Ligand SMILES: Nc1ncnc2c1ncn2[C@@H]1O[C@H](COP(=O)(O)OP(=O)(O)O)[C@@H](O)[C@H]1O
């Protein structure tokens with residue numbers, strides 16, 4: 001599903017080496033944590049899968065397609081296959097919960113009928129049916145992240161990326177989001193989550209890829225934050 | 230693009246205008262001001278052009294006759310002149326007409342004494358359709374002048390030959406009709422120039438035409454009108470071009486600000502997988518609507534204002550007798566589409582230009 005081969009990323013402006021010769025394979029339906037201290041290259045890893053940044057060398061293959069050679073015009077179609085949520089939710093503040101989610105379907109020119117049918121389903125899945133008409137600033141952090149999740153999965157992408165999705169949430173709310181992510185993963189979506197929340201990683205017992213200064217230091221199947229390979 | 234997507238874009242574009250209400254108002258005001266000036270300079274240019282055109286048609290050519298041609302020959306010449314391309318009207322003035330005109334011009338009856346022995350020439354006033362065609366008409370008239378003169382001379386020579394043969398005289402016979410040409414100078418004194426048609430031929434310096442004495446035209450006025458015309462056109466074109474550049478710049482800045490405010494939004498749209506065009510359209514529609522509203526407002530104001538000016542000017546009959554303004558419907562039938570197109574272009578170009586930088590996410 002996702003395959004990195006000898007990927008190195010050097011930010012040209014400051015010469016920072018964010019990733020150094022990273023090779024990694026993520027299968028269809030896997031749940032993978034990317035862990036590591038701040039500055040270890042987690043966000044760069046996520047951005048690379050969205051083609052927000054390009055690797056300096058190496059290749060990235062998603063769903064059988066080498067994305068390093070994608071043309072600018074083709075990027076939107078990659079992003080439709082790769083849903084993403086962030087620590088800061090990134091909702092459109094001028095749109096209601098319903099509109100924020102429907103928006104992702106309007107972009108792919110889904111029919112209004114299809115939109116009217118699917119949006120309530122997904123809102124129900126994330127537990128926000130009652131907040132459809134609310135605006136983002138009327139919601140708690142956890143609720144906002146649920147909206148972001150609903151938006152990320154509504155077009156049924158095979159891959160869901162999450163960059164510190166629980167970073168702004170209290171432990172209890174964070175765990176609710178994790179349950180939702182697990183739920184989404186159970187439905188067949190591969191989930192790649194960057195985090196440094198040790199308790200969550202330990203509790204989930206999923207595959208853990210540990211980054212250290214841009215290098216993959218450990219890669220543990222069903223492990224905790226500090227487990228040795 | 231599917232119809233529902235177009236509907237979505239229009240919806241978003243119009244929502245965007247209200248969302249950034251103040252900014253949109255500012256942009257509309259700027260577009261309005263620019264198009265307002267464009268319309269005013271167009272109105273001015275079109276009317277100056279139109280007035281010049283009317284004045285031009287009054288700047289005619291005069292053809293003065295000597296004493297020789299009879300009424301019948303003059304009538305023939307009138308037909309011939311009417312055949313010249315671009316000649317729209319030929320008006321005959323008799324000696325009496327010329328005297329009346331002179332009396333009116335000097336506001337004096339003392340000229341009346343000349344009536345019985347009138348030295349003023351008979352003439353044609355010739356009107357030409359456009360001032361730029363005057364030179365061609367004048368040269369055609371000069372050709373007619375020469376060929377008419379030649380026909381007169383031939384007739385005289387034949388006459389002379391006949392007479393000479395009859396009287397078997399070797400003395401040269403002077404021809405009265407051709408030899409005496411009256412020239413009007415100050416204080417009504419008539420100087421008599423004598424001239425022998427045998428010594429000078431047509432084209433020689435000092436040759437005095439007996440038939441068509443002179444083709445007179447106001448070359449200076451003609452040239453002045455032509456250059457005013459050119460200056461007005463160039464000036465208004467330059468003014469309009471400068472204004473368009475300025476307003477595109479201002480709209481670009483305004484939309485750039487809108488885009489900057491919504492940079493976050495654009496970013497989010499890109500993450501969700503929106504294509505560049507999907508992101509552009511609402512902004513373009515926003516720009517177009519702003520441009521359209523900005524064009525319609527000055528159109529309405531100028532139309533009403535122009536009508537007022539036309540009605541005001543119509544109140545002065547002396548102005549009406551010299552030149553008239555184009556009617557409002559006449560002029561705005563062309564100006565409104567131009568203004569709308571300019572508005573749409575300004576809005577669209579402004580928004581497309583200001584977007585590109587922010588689309589690279
Ligand atoms: N846009 C950027 N320009 C320059 N350097 C960057 C940029 N983004 C990240 N970096 C550098 O790359 C390294 C990895 O950063 P990042 O991927 O954000 O790590 P993490 O998400 O694990 O905190 C850091 O040294 C950081 O300073």
Ligand SMILES: [Mg+2]
Pocket residue numbers: 042043044
């Ligand atoms: Mg990070």
